[in-house]
Amino acid sequence: MVTLLLSAFDQLFPHGIGRYAVGGVFVGLGVAVIYLGTSIQPGASTFLESTLSYVSGVKRFQQHRFTVSRDWRVVFTVGIVAGAGIYALTLGGGVWTTDVQWWRLLGGGVLVGVGTRLGKGCTSGHGVCGVGSGSSTSILNVAIFLAIASGTALAVQAAGVSP
């Protein structure tokens, strides 16, 4: 019985859960620290629009909520890049490069950019901040994108694309 459970666990979590749970707690702490100081729960994707407001006169990007937050959102993103860099240089064993093909990254990136702005949030804005806030809007958004993303990834895999 115990062996059976352990083997089921190994199937579901071939790399265990430690690094995932610990990483998640750090991500949560990053949001919590900013929230406690400012009452803002920062998501990662508003950075896209707020940064576009530096260079585009399009009305959508020139809203006050983007122009007033664009500087600190740059700082937040620089922090994310640097924090991951510190990980790579300490525990992470140096530089790591993906083998996922460029057209998947580019095409997927475009759709992620459209979808996160239309849907008012992303994996962090809805998935961490919104779900953490018990927002039914966010829970619905996350349920939809998890299901569709999984279906998409399985379909691409079934089509023989790897990675």
Place this chain on the structure above:
Amino acid sequence: MTPEQGGRDSGASRPAEASPAFLALVLAGGLLFGFGLGISHMARPEVVLDFLQLEDFGLLFVMGGAAGVVGTTTVLAVRFLDDAPLTGRPYGRRLRDLDADVAIGGGIFGVGWGLSGICPGAGYASLGIGNLPILWGIVGMFAGAYVQGYLRSMDRSGTEEPAAAD
């Protein structure tokens, strides 16, 4: 908006968002956030794709762990703390209006995430671990956000003034 907000020389009327303490705190939070994405391996698209292909469910613990910390902090802050020290604003939950865009946007986001294995935060973190090919994805995200914003501006330019604040 006002002349004071345009010039950074006047400390008294500077928006809270531009104070050194605010920016230092945001940087600290970003460092923790990015470090966590590194530890969790979410900065690697392959690991995200393994999750979405139902081969490794560990990523549930990333979102769950992070949402658990944020949820606990939010409940406690709303209940027991007064206004946030750096902005003077009350603590609240992150809530958004529920409309069709939330569902449609979530669906489009899902196709993109499933195709590429990257999302915004993990994309930035991926750059931090030296993964230069992720720039394809980051350029794509900016392009997608621009197209969406541009079309939306066209859509409403004839009928509606831009909202001052949402």
